[in-house]
Amino acid sequence: MFNKKIAIIGSGNVASHLAEVFFEQKLDVTEIYSRNTEEAEKIATAFRIPLVKNLKDVGKNADIIFLAVSDDAIEEVCNNLSCTDKIIAHCSGIANTELLKVCTNNYACFYPLQTFTKNHKVDFSQIPILITASNSETENILKDLANKISLKVAVISDIQRQKLHLSAVIVNNFTNHLFTLSSNYLAKNNIDFDYLKPLIQETVNKISAKNPKENQTGPAKRNDIKTIEKHFSLIEDEDLLEIYRILTKSIYNTHND
């Protein structure tokens, strides 16, 4: 049984999803605080968590304080917390854990590697939770907690997590932007983006079977100049043209060493 008491600071996507999964797993969340009182109240009500109205009062009843706030806010919130020997963990992929050193010796990062959207349910058991901790006791407590909500828990260093965060930006933000560019291009040409959805799904299905390099197909890989030039002639937007050119060059270089 996991019997530590948990406080959550924050009311954004990560805060609300953590509150939800902790609630579902019947974990003991004793406090929530956010400078956005309205949003904090919604989470407090939905998951029956006592709302704390003053940052200075946070953590009085908790063993672990989650700092589920934006990267920029971590330092400021930390400086305004009462100093403590409790565990304080941020949830950022990119921030150093040492940022939290000013508050406690038991600092950590508890990073759920997923893109969260409010009111959009995800299966937490499949989300990797990556833990970095300042000492082994903190690490063990957070691992126990993570194992309650996910099947994919690992301990990694700050630098490894930051490299994963960079990779997450590539496969999530950049990929989604390619979808946006296609969607905008097709909309301008009165063609339905929905035609591409089965292809997009299959692109992802394929990475469960083989590594992405083996799955690569298309004109750039086989240096099909005729098709590439035809595509060039179909693009008006300068940004899209530059992206097309650079990704085509990179695919060619990757597969024709």
Place this chain on the structure above:
Amino acid sequence: MFNKKIAIIGSGNVASHLAEVFFEQKLDVTEIYSRNTEEAEKIATAFRIPLVKNLKDVGKNADIIFLAVSDDAIEEVCNNLSCTDKIIAHCSGIANTELLKVCTNNYACFYPLQTFTKNHKVDFSQIPILITASNSETENILKDLANKISLKVAVISDIQRQKLHLSAVIVNNFTNHLFTLSSNYLAKNNIDFDYLKPLIQETVNKISAKNPKENQTGPAKRNDIKTIEKHFSLIEDEDLLEIYRILTKSIYNTHND
């Protein structure tokens, strides 16, 4: 009932998947030919299709001839077919249908918008089939056939199909290349690419609910210079750095007009 006889020229991914779905739907495929006799024989055996050994003999027993060959081969194969009044359709996203005019007046494109891998089953009913035809009789026959195997059949022009093909390259080839870049980057740093798979799946799940522009998140969109500079410092590869820079600029421009 669809009672036209079908011939298939080709033995690659599209040819074998068409042969399979026609077989499953009990359509009458009377011939298969490929210059790669070995591959053609495999398909002929698997789906009980008579094998034709000479290109000049193809189409004698068929009403519709599918040219499921590589883009480069379409013209050459076409020039070596006996001229005919049968329907001849290529399956290319990018080739003009008029290429086939030298063979017949009843020419067309029958384009299944999907990425096919041999021995990897896909659900054909969900694959858009996009038809371009030289006349309405040809169009109607191909629509009837397409409706036997897919729920998503549409008639579009050559130029629209070519624009879709360009978009398919963006969302499939370019997206997969971003996966490859991440995978290579993580491998170099001894980090498991599997950590990213739930995120990749969720990135795709989100486009069924909202359009991709609304789903965009991340440091580029919110102009989070601190995170972007941290990422820069974590990339050594010049190609990846250029791609990161250009996609970040494009995301920023798209969302901050």
